[in-house]
Amino acid sequence: MQFLKFNHQYYMGVDLHSRSAYLCIMDWKGKVLLHRPVPCDDPGPFLNAVKPYQHDMVVGVETTFNWYFLSDLCREHNIPFALGHALYMKSIHGGKKKNDRIDSRTIAELLRSGMFPPAYNYPENMRTTRDLLRRRHKFVHHRAALYRHIGLCFYQQGKKPPALANIKKKTQREEIVQSLRGEDLRLSVSSDFEIISSLGRVIVGLEKRIFKRAKHHNRKDLHLMMSIPGCGEISAFNMLYEAHDIERFAKAQNFSSYCRTVKGKHVSAGKTYRSPNQKIGNPYLKWTMSEIAVHAGQYSEKIKKYHEGLLKRFPRGKSWAVLSHKLTIAIYYMLKNGEVFDETRFVGG
Numbered sequence: 001m002q003f004l005k006f007n008h009q010y011y012m013g014v015d016l017h018s019r020s021a022y023l024c025i026m027d028w029k030g031k032v033l034l035h036r037p038v039p040c041d042d043p044g045p046f047l048n049a050v051k052p053y054q055h056d057m058v059v060g061v062e063t064t065f066n067w068y069f070l071s072d073l074c075r076e077h078n079i080p081f082a083l084g085h086a087l088y089m090k091s092i093h094g095g096k097k098k099n100d101r102i103d104s105r106t107i108a109e110l111l112r113s114g115m116f117p118p119a120y121n122y123p124e125n126m127r128t129t130r131d132l133l134r135r136r137h138k139f140v141h142h143r144a145a146l147y148r149h150i151g152l153c154f155y156q157q158g159k160k161p162p163a164l165a166n167i168k169k170k171t172q173r174e175e176i177v178q179s180l181r182g183e184d185l186r187l188s189v190s191s192d193f194e195i196i197s198s199l200g201r202v203i204v205g206l207e208k209r210i211f212k213r214a215k216h217h218n219r220k221d222l223h224l225m226m227s228i229p230g231c232g233e234i235s236a237f238n239m240l241y242e243a244h245d246i247e248r249f250a251k252a253q254n255f256s257s258y259c260r261t262v263k264g265k266h267v268s269a270g271k272t273y274r275s276p277n278q279k280i281g282n283p284y285l286k287w288t289m290s291e292i293a294v295h296a297g298q299y300s301e302k303i304k305k306y307h308e309g310l311l312k313r314f315p316r317g318k319s320w321a322v323l324s325h326k327l328t329i330a331i332y333y334m335l336k337n338g339e340v341f342d343e344t345r346f347v348g349g
Contacts, residue, residue, distance in 0.1 A: 004082055005114035010057035012050065013107030015100045016040070016064045023049055024104035025057070026112060035101065040066070043073055054079050060111045062086045063119045072124055081121065084110070087280060088117035122244065129213045130241040136206045137238075137284060143199045146192045150176070153189055157181055170197075210237060217241075220338070225331070227340040229303065230295025238288040239331065246335040255332045260286035261325040293324040306347040 008028070015022040018040065025034040033053070038045040050057065058080040061067055067083060074081040084107065110116040122130065147167060154161035157180065166172050173193045177186050214237045215222065225236035249255040256262045260281040265272055296303045303323075310319035330346055333339070 002118065003114060004111075004116045004118045006058045006080070006082070006111055006116075008056050008058045008080070010053040011108045011111040012053070012057055012059045013104045013109070013111065014059060014061040014070065015104040015107065016061050016067060016070060017100070018066060021046065021070070022100035022104040024101075024108045025050070025053055026105075026108050028112065030109070030112060032105065035105070037100065040069075046073070047077065050079065058082055058111060060084055060107050060116055062089055062107070068124075068127065071121055075124075082111065082116055083119045083121045085117040085119040120244070120248065126217055126241060126244065129210060129217070132206055132210050132213075133234075133238055133241055134284060136203055136210065136234075137287070139199050139203050139206070143196055143203070146196050146199075150189055150192050153180060153185055157185075207234070210234075214241070221335055224334050224338065224340055227334075228292060228296060228327070228331075229341070229343065230297075230299035231292050232295070235288050235291050235295075238284055239292075242282050242285045242288070243335075246332065249332065252329045252332040256325055256328045258282055258285065259289050259328050261289055261321065261328045289324045289328055290320070293320055293327055296327065297323070300343055302343045302347050 010033070011026055011028070013024045020037045021040055022037045023034060023046070024032060026032045034049060036049075038049060050059070054077065059070070059074050060082040061070055062084050063086045071081050071083065089107070089110070107116075147164060150167055151161035159179075161167075162172070162176055167176065177190050177193070180186050180189060211233065218240050221240050222233075222236050225231055225239055226233070243249075243255070243258075246255070249258065253262070257264075258281050260279070260283070264280070297307045298304070307319060307323055310322055313319075314322060326346070330341065334341060
């Protein structure tokens with residue numbers, strides 16, 4: 001775990017909520033100078049509270065769902081801003097008693113003591129496009145769940161479901177619905193198809209906007225990612241927008257950890273335990289790396305043979321995990337050094 005260290009005269013901890021924010025300002029000696037809530041729907045009270053101290057002050061807040069506006073507000077007024085990793089902060093200041101007043105003071109204390117665990121303050125100019133990619137991801141998963149439900153309905157009647165390729169064809173949907181017994185079940189599957197059609201139109205609209213915006217942000221790294229066999233534009237966009245700047249990762253191991261392609265472990269008294277914090281990292285990058293690994297094995301004969309070798313040493317799930325981790329390391333050095341993907345070098349032959 002890394003910590004941010006600041007050297008300021010004043011430190012503000014903000015416990016941020018949807019309608020209000022509890023502020024705590026203390027000086028470098030730990031004396032509390034201000035401790036009260038302000039509304040979130042108007043920046044005036046916040047700016048009035050920080051005005052006497054903002055000449056030499058840093059503001060810290062946890063990664064709540066609405067931290068965007070506070071980060072942008074501080075940037076507009078040249079106030080240093082620190083974003084804290086919510087899970088790490090919970091581990092540090094978890095106590096028996098908890099309320100907004102205590103939380104805001106704890107955040108200020110972490111800033112003052114140099115024990116503030118950082119999260120990445122994503123830049124505003126690319127933030128909305130990244131969020132569009134995340135919404136597309138959500139809709140695609142929802143559509144996949146509907147396809148699975150259609151297959152489940154067939155299994156419930158002791159029938160083999162149609163192939164997914166046939167389910168996706170609009171011309172065959174009516175025939176699929178009529179092949180089921182019972183009006184209620186047919187209505188259920190028909191409803192699934194209606195939602196699938198609606199989601200399809202929404203996903204296509206999002207993709208058009210994403211392609212229009214994303215191709216102008218980092219065209220060089222996009223072409224580097226597309227040199228990986230089977231890596232499509234969406235996977236490349238996910239990687240570039242979620243990682244954003246490869247230079248923020250000091251080592252390839254840090255990048256692999258952020259992509260969740262390595263497992264954590266706890267060691268105590270010479271015994272090794274599996275870490276309970278396996279979900280620390282970026283879930284969208286984990287999904288992206290899984291997609292890239294599967295498609296690379298399909299589009300590259302060399303990578304396919306390499307994966308077949310892994311299957312002789314590991315179970316199937318573990319073999320894909322090993323391939324995903326190796327690809328993560330390769331992507332790190334590709335983006336770091338500006339090099340295209342080299343299949344021969346990747347498989348070691």
